[in-house]
Amino acid sequence: MFELGRVEEASSDVRELRSGSPPWHVDQAPFPRTPILADTRCDVVVVGAGITGSFVAEALTRRGHSVVVVDKLMPGRGSTAASTAMLQWEIDTSLSELSDMYGFEKAAGLYRRSFTAMTDLTAFVDALGASCHFTPRSTLYLGSADTGLAGLSAEHALRERAGLPGALLDRGALADTFRMIRPAALLSPGSAEADPLCLSLNLLRTALLHGAVLVEDEVVAYDWTEGSAALTLASGPTIEAGHVVLATGYEMPDFLRSDNHRTVSSWCIATCPQSPGALWHDRVLIWEAATPYLYARTTDEGRIVLGGEDDDTQDAAEREAATPAKVARLLSKMRELWPAARYDVEYSWSAQFGETDDGLPLIGRVPGAPRMLAAYGYGGNGITYSFMASRILSALVEGEDRAWFGDYAIDRTTP
Ligand SMILES: Cc1cc2nc3c(=O)[nH]c(=O)nc-3n(C[C@H](O)[C@H](O)[C@H](O)COP(=O)(O)OP(=O)(O)OC[C@H]3O[C@@H](n4cnc5c(N)ncnc54)[C@H](O)[C@@H]3O)c2cc1C
Numbered sequence: 001m002f003e004l005g006r007v008e009e010a011s012s013d014v015r016e017l018r019s020g021s022p023p024w025h026v027d028q029a030p031f032p033r034t035p036i037l038a039d040t041r042c043d044v045v046v047v048g049a050g051i052t053g054s055f056v057a058e059a060l061t062r063r064g065h066s067v068v069v070v071d072k073l074m075p076g077r078g079s080t081a082a083s084t085a086m087l088q089w090e091i092d093t094s095l096s097e098l099s100d101m102y103g104f105e106k107a108a109g110l111y112r113r114s115f116t117a118m119t120d121l122t123a124f125v126d127a128l129g130a131s132c133h134f135t136p137r138s139t140l141y142l143g144s145a146d147t148g149l150a151g152l153s154a155e156h157a158l159r160e161r162a163g164l165p166g167a168l169l170d171r172g173a174l175a176d177t178f179r180m181i182r183p184a185a186l187l188s189p190g191s192a193e194a195d196p197l198c199l200s201l202n203l204l205r206t207a208l209l210h211g212a213v214l215v216e217d218e219v220v221a222y223d224w225t226e227g228s229a230a231l232t233l234a235s236g237p238t239i240e241a242g243h244v245v246l247a248t249g250y251e252m253p254d255f256l257r258s259d260n261h262r263t264v265s266s267w268c269i270a271t272c273p274q275s276p277g278a279l280w281h282d283r284v285l286i287w288e289a290a291t292p293y294l295y296a297r298t299t300d301e302g303r304i305v306l307g308g309e310d311d312d313t314q315d316a317a318e319r320e321a322a323t324p325a326k327v328a329r330l331l332s333k334m335r336e337l338w339p340a341a342r343y344d345v346e347y348s349w350s351a352q353f354g355e356t357d358d359g360l361p362l363i364g365r366v367p368g369a370p371r372m373l374a375a376y377g378y379g380g381n382g383i384t385y386s387f388m389a390s391r392i393l394s395a396l397v398e399g400e401d402r403a404w405f406g407d408y409a410i411d412r413t414t415p
Contacts, residue, residue: 020320020323020347020348020349020350021347021348021349022081022082022083022197022268022270022347022349023270023299023301023303023305023346023347024081024195024196024197024198031074031075031201031204031205031208031214032208032214033214033215033216034213034214034215035215035216035217035235036068036213036215036217036233036235036237036239037237038237039237039238039239039240040068040237040238040239040240041239041240041241042066042067042068042213042239042241043060043065043066043067043241043242043243043397044060044065044066044067044068044241044242044243044244044245044397045067045068045069045070045229045231045239045241045243045244045245046060046067046068046069046070046244046245046247047070047071047219047231047244047245047246047247047248048069048070048071048078048246048247048248048249049069049070049071049073049075049076049200049204049214050071050075050076050078050079050080050200050247050249050386051076051080051083051196051199051200051203051382051383051386052247052249052375052386052389052390053069053071053204053245053247054069054075054076054200054201054203054204054207055203055386055387055389055390056245056247056375056389056390056393056394057069057203057204057207057212058203058204058206058207058210058390059390059391059393059394060207060212060394060397061206061207061210061211061212062210063394063398065397066211067207067211067212067213068212068213068214068215068239068241069204069207069212069213069214069215070215070216070217070219070231070233070239071214071215071216072216072217072218072219072234073216074216075200075201075204075214076196076197076200076201076204078248078249078250078251079249079250079351079352079353079382080196080197080200080249081196081197082268082349082350082351083196083382083383084196084268084295084297084305084306084307085193085194085195085196085199085297085383086137086139086191086193086285086287086295086297086380086381087118087121087134087191087192087193087194087381087383087384088118088139088191088285088287088380088381088384089111089114089115089117089118089188089190089191089381089384090111090114090139090141090188090191090287090381091110091111091114091359091360091379091381092355092359092379092380092381093358093359093360094155094289095107095108095111095155095158095159095162095164096151096154096155096158097359098110098111098358098359099158101358101414101415102358102415104158104161104162106407107162108158108161108162108163109404109407110360110407111159111162111164112162112163112164113388113404113407114381114384114385114388115164115190117384117385117387117388117391118190118191118192118384119190120387120391121192121384121387122134122136122192124387125194125199128202128203128206130198130199130202132194132195132198132199132202133193133194133195133198133299133300134192134193134194134199135192135193135194135300136190136191136192137191137192137193137282137283137284137285137297138187138188138189138190138191138282138284138285139186139187139188139191139284139285139286139287140178140180140185140186140187140284140285140286140287141185141186141187141188141287141288141289142174142180142182142185142286142287142288142289142337143182143183143184143185143288143289144182144183144288144289144290145183145290146289146290147289147290148183148184149170149171149183149184151289152168152183152184152185152186152289153168153184155186156168156186159186159188164188165188165189165190166186166187166188166189167186167187167188168184168185168186169184169185169186169187170184171183171184177281178280178281178284179280179281179340180280180337180338181337182288182337187284191285193285193297193298193299194383196383199383215233217233217234217235218233218234219231219232219233219234220232220233220234222244222253222255222369222372224244224369224370224371224372225370225371226370226371227371228240228241228242228371229241229242229243229244229369229370229371229372230244231244241371242371242397243371243372243373243396243397244371244372244373245373245374245375245393245397246366246372246373246374246375246376247374247375247389248376249353249354249376250263250352250353250354252354252376255366255368255369256366256369256374256376256410258356258362258376258377258410258411260356260357260358260362260377260412260414261354261355261356261362261376261377262312262354262355262356263312263314263352263353263354263355264310264311264312264313264352264353264354264355265310265311265312265313265314265319265350265351265352266307266308266309266310266350266351266352266353267307267308267309267310267322267323267326267327267330267348267349267350268305268306268307268330268347268348268349268350269305269306269307269327269330269331269345269347269348269349270299270303270304270305270345270346270347270348271303271304271305271341271342271343271344271345271346272303272342272344272346273301273302273303274298274302274303274304274341274342275302276302277340278340278341278342279298279302279304279341280338280340283297283298285297286337287380292308292309292310292311293308293310294306294307294308294330294333294334294337295307295308295380296334296337296338303346304334304338304341304343306330306334307330308330308333309326309329309330314352319350319352320350322350323348323350326350327345327348331343331345353378353379353382354376354377354378354379355377355378355379355380356377356379356414357414358414359379359380360407360408361375361376361377361378361379361382361385361388361389361408362374362375362376362377362408362409362410363375363376363385363388363389363392363393363405363408363409363410364392364393364396364405364406364408364409364410365396365409365410366410367410367411373393373396373397374410375389375392375393376410388408392405392408
């Protein structure tokens with residue numbers, strides 16, 4: 001079916017990430033890549049070997065489709081390697097805000113679907129047989145000066161009405177259990193943490209074992225008809241397929257424009273490993289009801305990973321120039337919240353990700369481009385939505401549609 005060249009090996013070193021270095025080290029066999037030497041055809045071409053493309057490739061090959069995955073970089077070296085991988089069912093947009101936008105019933109359905117995606121993702125990783133430091137965690141959503149006890153009480157009441165789990169902690173309960181001083185917090189089970197690069201590469205490796213072909217090349221053009229789609233590689237050949245899946249992270253092709261999408265930059269650090277007593281209760285994933293918000297988790301090595309200070313910086317040089325001030329602010333906020341730790345910074349990095357007005361991803365058919373499917377704009381809980389995208393896009397490839405897919409449609413209108 002494919003005219004293939006010699007399989008080449010690529011190493012798994014993550015340190016080429018442009019703006020700084022995250023703490024994810026992958027000690028794995030090198031990745032086989034296969035040059036495409038002539039025009040070829042397959043069932044589905046996936047563009048992008050980040051965690052989204054890898055989830056999609058795994059799902060499609062497991063269902064028996066022939067799949068080519070194309071990435072211009074080494075797999076996982078886009079935003080995936082930069083992710084702090086707090087795998088949450090809670091959406092960046094609160095249930096209260098989402099209810100204001102779409103009404104309670106729809107908003108509750110969106111939250112429940114995200115909760116189910118996390119439950120399914122947990123079972124999926126368990127079956128994958130590569131733990132990648134995947135650890136179930138609760139989340140602690142901290143109130144702020146703007147969203148205090150009253151705001152979080154209202155959010156909690158809506159979540160209870162939607163059938164979602166969690167407890168409201170007032171200032172006293174939060175201080176007693178977590179030794180953190182804030183007006184209130186929501187403690188919710190059902191989330192997790194993982195090493196995002198390890199997970200992404202293991203998904204891709206599984207897809208390759210199921211017959212996928214990985215090509216290191218840049219896609220420079222796309223074409224489509226009612227019956228098939230095609231793309232052109234920078235090295236010359238074209239690949240024709242039943243469907244093309246775009247999973248190119250924050251780099252969207254020109255023909256795919258959405259007013260509901262923008263890219264933002266986020267800054268992160270990882271501290272030295274802490275002594276066990278210096279980490280907070282139950283190592284919950286921490287985020288907060290503030291803008292920009294701080295997010296923090298721990299790693300198996302006992303590091304504190306924290307991030308935030310998101311803004312709309314687009315230029316890599318500007319992002320790097322801003323890093324010292326961003327890191328200083330992150331440290332100062334975290335020290336105030338959790339003074340018990342040692343804040344020796346061993347890693348700092350920054351990267352871009354896509355987000356949308358309603359905090360929901362863009363997943364589905366590309367408007368005006370038959371046979372082209374895409375997944376973008378996941379915001380803070382990107383990886384939960386990468387998993388959901390793989391389920392939605394696999395179904396669409398197989399001609400199955402569901403009414404709820406429309407909630408994530410690329411051309412949906414937001415209030
Ligand atoms: C700092 C930071 C912290 C984050 N924290 C979290 C978190 O805690 N929890 C969470 O769930 N999410 C988090 N996210 C978001 C999450 O990491 C992303 O949603 C997710 O990694 C996106 O994966 P992706 O595969 O879609 O994109 P990417 O990982 O960016 O992969 C896209 C790939 O497409 C390739 N590509 C692009 N254009 C082309 C082309 N023309 N030809 C060939 N290849 C191409 C790129 O080389 C790249 O490898 C965070 C993101 C950042 C940046």
